Amino acid sequence: xxxxxxxxxxxxxxxxxxxxxxxxxxxGSAGAAVAETKEGAAGGGKAVNLFTAVxxxxxxxxxxxxxxxxFGEDVGFGGVxxxxxxxxxxxxxxxxxNTPLCEQGIAGFAIGLAAMGNRAIAEIQFADYIFPAxxxxxxxxxxxxxRSGNEFNCGGLTIRTPYGAVGHGGHYHSQSPExxxxxxxxxxxxIPRSPREAKGLLLASIRDPNPVVFFEPKWLYRLxxxxxxxxxxxxxxxxxxxxxxxxxxxxxxWGAQLGVLKEACEDAAKDGVSCELIDLKTLIPWDKETVExxxxxxxxxxxxxxAPITGGFGAEIAASIAERCFQRLEAPVARVCGLDTPxxxxxxxxxxxxxxxxxxxxxxxxxx
Amino acid sequence: MAALWLARASSQLAxxxxxxxxxxxxxxxxxxxxxxxxxxxxxxPAVERSRRRGFCSVRRFAGESSAAAAAAAAAxxxxxxxxxxxxxxxxxxxxxFPGGKVSFVAEMxxxxxxxxxxxxxxxxxxxxxxxxxxxxxxxxxxxxALKMYSEMVTLQIMDTIFYEAQRQGRISFYLTSNGExxxxxxxxxxxxxxxIVLPQYREPGVLLWRGFTLQxxxxxxFGNKLDYGKGRQMPIHYGSNRLNYFTVSSPIATQxxxxxGAAYSLxxxxxxxxxxxxxxxxxxxxxxxxxxxxxxxxMETPVIFFCRNNGWAISTPTTEQFRSDxxxxxxxAYGIRGIRVDGNDALAVYSAVHAAREMAITEGxxxxxxxxxxxxxxxxxxxxxxxxRPIDEIEHWRxxxxxxxxxxxxxxxxxxxxxxxxxxxxxxxxxxxLQAIQVAERMPKPSVAELFTDVYDxxxxxxxxxxxxxxxxxxxxxxxxxTDVPV
Ligand SMILES: Cc1ncc(C[n+]2csc(CCOP(=O)(O)OP(=O)(O)O)c2C)c(N)n1
Ligand SMILES: [Mg+2]
Numbered sequence: 001x002x003x004x005x006x007x008x009x010x011x012x013x014x015x016x017x018x019x020x021x022x023x024x025x026x027x028g029s030a031g032a033a034v035a036e037t038k039e040g041a042a043g044g045g046k047a048v049n050l051f052t053a054v055x056x057x058x059x060x061x062x063x064x065x066x067x068x069x070x071f072g073e074d075v076g077f078g079g080v081x082x083x084x085x086x087x088x089x090x091x092x093x094x095x096x097x098n099t100p101l102c103e104q105g106i107a108g109f110a111i112g113l114a115a116m117g118n119r120a121i122a123e124i125q126f127a128d129y130i131f132p133a134x135x136x137x138x139x140x141x142x143x144x145x146x147r148s149g150n151e152f153n154c155g156g157l158t159i160r161t162p163y164g165a166v167g168h169g170g171h172y173h174s175q176s177p178e179x180x181x182x183x184x185x186x187x188x189x190x191i192p193r194s195p196r197e198a199k200g201l202l203l204a205s206i207r208d209p210n211p212v213v214f215f216e217p218k219w220l221y222r223l224x225x226x227x228x229x230x231x232x233x234x235x236x237x238x239x240x241x242x243x244x245x246x247x248x249x250x251x252x253x254w255g256a257q258l259g260v261l262k263e264a265c266e267d268a269a270k271d272g273v274s275c276e277l278i279d280l281k282t283l284i285p286w287d288k289e290t291v292e293x294x295x296x297x298x299x300x301x302x303x304x305x306x307a308p309i310t311g312g313f314g315a316e317i318a319a320s321i322a323e324r325c326f327q328r329l330e331a332p333v334a335r336v337c338g339l340d341t342p343x344x345x346x347x348x349x350x351x352x353x354x355x356x357x358x359x360x361x362x363x364x365x366x367x368x
Numbered sequence: 369m370a371a372l373w374l375a376r377a378s379s380q381l382a383x384x385x386x387x388x389x390x391x392x393x394x395x396x397x398x399x400x401x402x403x404x405x406x407x408x409x410x411x412x413p414a415v416e417r418s419r420r421r422g423f424c425s426v427r428r429f430a431g432e433s434s435a436a437a438a439a440a441a442a443a444x445x446x447x448x449x450x451x452x453x454x455x456x457x458x459x460x461x462x463x464x465f466p467g468g469k470v471s472f473v474a475e476m477x478x479x480x481x482x483x484x485x486x487x488x489x490x491x492x493x494x495x496x497x498x499x500x501x502x503x504x505x506x507x508x509x510x511x512x513a514l515k516m517y518s519e520m521v522t523l524q525i526m527d528t529i530f531y532e533a534q535r536q537g538r539i540s541f542y543l544t545s546n547g548e549x550x551x552x553x554x555x556x557x558x559x560x561x562x563x564i565v566l567p568q569y570r571e572p573g574v575l576l577w578r579g580f581t582l583q584x585x586x587x588x589x590f591g592n593k594l595d596y597g598k599g600r601q602m603p604i605h606y607g608s609n610r611l612n613y614f615t616v617s618s619p620i621a622t623q624x625x626x627x628x629g630a631a632y633s634l635x636x637x638x639x640x641x642x643x644x645x646x647x648x649x650x651x652x653x654x655x656x657x658x659x660x661x662x663x664x665x666x667m668e669t670p671v672i673f674f675c676r677n678n679g680w681a682i683s684t685p686t687t688e689q690f691r692s693d694x695x696x697x698x699x700x701a702y703g704i705r706g707i708r709v710d711g712n713d714a715l716a717v718y719s720a721v722h723a724a725r726e727m728a729i730t731e732g733x734x735x736x737x738x739x740x741x742x743x744x745x746x747x748x749x750x751x752x753x754x755x756x757r758p759i760d761e762i763e764h765w766r767x768x769x770x771x772x773x774x775x776x777x778x779x780x781x782x783x784x785x786x787x788x789x790x791x792x793x794x795x796x797x798x799x800x801x802l803q804a805i806q807v808a809e810r811m812p813k814p815s816v817a818e819l820f821t822d823v824y825d826x827x828x829x830x831x832x833x834x835x836x837x838x839x840x841x842x843x844x845x846x847x848x849x850x851t852d853v854p855v
Binding site: 073100132341350354 | 853
């Protein structure tokens with residue numbers, strides 16, 4: 001599955017990108033332009049952490065498309081999470097630069113740049129600080145194509161932003177605001193779970209002809225290390241991945257939460273419960289078919305995310321699966337999520353959807 | 369580039385200050401208005417007039433309804449015969465436009481992007497802590513002067529010790545105000561306790577001045593049960609209702625519009641008080657900064673916008689933040705009076721804020737203060753600033769431009785302070801701090817119940833349910849949870 005998903009773009013992409021003129025992102029042809037699948041690409045490559053994988057993707061994005069730009073607060077010296085290290089030196093200050101401290105400016109500027117046929121790769125320093133840009137993202141980026149009857153689009157736009165808990169981030173360095181953006185037709189929302197995923201999904205997001213909000217699990221920037229192919233490759237958007245096969249219950253998550261879910265699967269297995277684990281990867285438009293097929297098999301579903309439970313994207317998944325799999329469900333869909341409070345500092349361990357909370361919910365659902 | 373700018377700015381400080389002082393010739397009460405811009409053109413009468421006329425009544429200025437225009441009346445007859453064409457008009461042609469009369473000119477003059485000379489900077493103390501001859505400043509009593517000094521020292525020591533505590537892993541985060549002690553303490557000293565403070569995060573000295581104890585600071589940084597924020601926010605996010613100091617919020621510049629609203633309330637309540645909000649050079653790029661200044665001018669609110677222009681926003685130098693002459697010039701575009709002040713000169717900061725407060729309250733108007741200074745420390749404990757700025761730049765500001773030693777020279781020059789008192793102060797504060805840290809560290813955290821309070825005024829049913837569920841989970845898996853948080 002992972003191997004199928006890995007796609008090599010390489011030279012062909014380079015040629016394609018160079019031919020793209022101004023305002024050429026309207027066709028939705030980027031997917032078609034993706035080169036053939038390269039079997040076995042999943043293995044190999046150096047073991048790197050997640051920020052390095054992001055950094056590699058940005059190097060490739062800038063290298064393969066002369067119309068690509070990377071910018072944001074403190075991006076010039078490498079970014080506060082080191083994701084943009086070396087880019088300004090290699091590609092120059094015209095293509096990689098610091099912006100003034102203004103998220104609405106970053107998003108608005110990026111939309112204009114993208115609308116002129118460029119790949120605007122904007123960084124918002126923390127997802128917690130994306131809200132000044134909310135109007136630009138929701139009312140402008142998301143509707144640019146639709147409102148003009150496809151006269152204009154800003155499909156070259158990708159907004160990267162670190163999200164989620166880190167153990168000591170308190171209210172404003174911990175939030176997971178993905179659900180807000182999932183409520184906005186016209187945007188894509190993508191969240192990787194590991195370095196290899198981050199590189200492939202980021203390159204796919206950058207090259208996708210739609211505006212994408214790309215949330216990076218900041219807890220994993222240094223923590224997650226795995227072998228990442230050095231070459232240019234993309235992983236498909238809107239394709240979930242079954243990362244562990246099982247028969248008793250389906251677990252779905254995204255980003256850093258998959259680490260928690262994986263551990264829960266292993267512990268559940270010791271108790272004889274077989275869990276199927278799915279990484280959703282793209283939250284909108286999401287891959288209902290993969291989830292549906294799994295739930296039809298297991299008859300049980302658990303969704304887990306760090307964001308507050310009420311109105312979280314888990315609610316959307318639960319509702320959709322209840323609609324599609326009502327007859328096959330043997331228990332109510334379980335949700336193990338963040339609490340309905342602001343993200344608290346001292347109480348972070350209490351707030352989090354921990355492994356044991358997941359395990360308890362697995363047991364309760366399986367024994368329903 | 370930024371390094372150059374700062375160096376240049378600092379070397380020019382003295383010359384500019386001298387030049388500005390030369391202009392302070394005759395004493396005209398109040399002294400601080402001598403350097404203020406001329407009375408605003410957009411006063412209330414003009415607004416009244418334009419309202420009567422309606423928006424955009426394009427016509428030659430005939431002067432029939434305005435006393436100010438009477439002088440132009442003589443020329444009116446001749447002008448009346450020329451075609452209705454702005455570009456052909458002579459200098460005596462004008463239109464009455466909302467806001468007042470606008471003259472027509474034949475030349476196509478674009479406004480320059482900046483003035484030829486940078487706005488000068490008000491200063492009282494020279495580098496050696498001597499008052500610059502002829503300098504005008506607000507007198508400070510010996511008592512206040514000494515309190516200012518000892519609080520500046522206290523802030524410095526608090527920063528050193530808390531920073532070290534973070535390095536030792538005892539608190540999760542810290543951020544110093546090094547190099548900005550004069551701004552912190554002197555601005556606070558010029559205010560009254562009834563003035564409402566809306567801070568960014570590098571102004572704990574204001575709170576210190578108002579009586580927040582070292583124990584209270586420590587309690588917040590350790591997030592223990594005596595922290596007013598109940599352990600919910602990161603260290604340095606202080607706040608105190610008692611001391612009229614709104615709780616720090618990490619998102620940049622959001623507090624600026626709040627300050628305008630708070631100031632409007634003070635005005636409606638006819639309070640003898642203003643609001644003051646602090647922010648960095650970086651903060652001036654946010655939309656909230658512009659919204660706040662415009663609101664403040666239009667609503668005529670008694671608010672002081674205090675910008676700490678310390679040259680850096682994390683790794684971004686001011687040259688990549690804005691291309692205006694700093695921040696003070698932005699005020700004028702919004703119709704706001706402003707002053708640039710040497711932020712490392714305690715007496716200048718004190719005097720400027722004292723005067724700003726006076727004008728804000730008595731005239732019901734916002735004032736913009738831009739203090740030139742330097743962020744001597746790293747941005748925070750998450751940052752290593754040697755990655756993006758030269759060490760000798762930091763060293764220069766840390767030593768040669770240190771606001772505390774400059775002010776100490778002045779205090780000592782007055783015979784108010786001795787070396788013996790200095791070492792007594794330093795060792796006392798250090799002891800108090802170490803004690804405060806020990807107490808704060810041993811103090812239990814707030815209980816789990818507080819996780820669910822204050823989301824709303826009362827706990828709604830979803831949170832009651834989650835509280836119960838959480839308690840069950842804690843019972844089942846006690847090892848997952850910290851032992852210092854009472855359940
Ligand atoms: C809305 C928002 N965007 C980004 C950040 C991240 N951030 C924290 S401090 C800072 C720089 C602030 O610089 P400045 O306003 O000059 O204040 P200083 O730190 O120099 O005192 C940035 C970008 C934030 N806290 N809030
Ligand atoms: Mg700054």
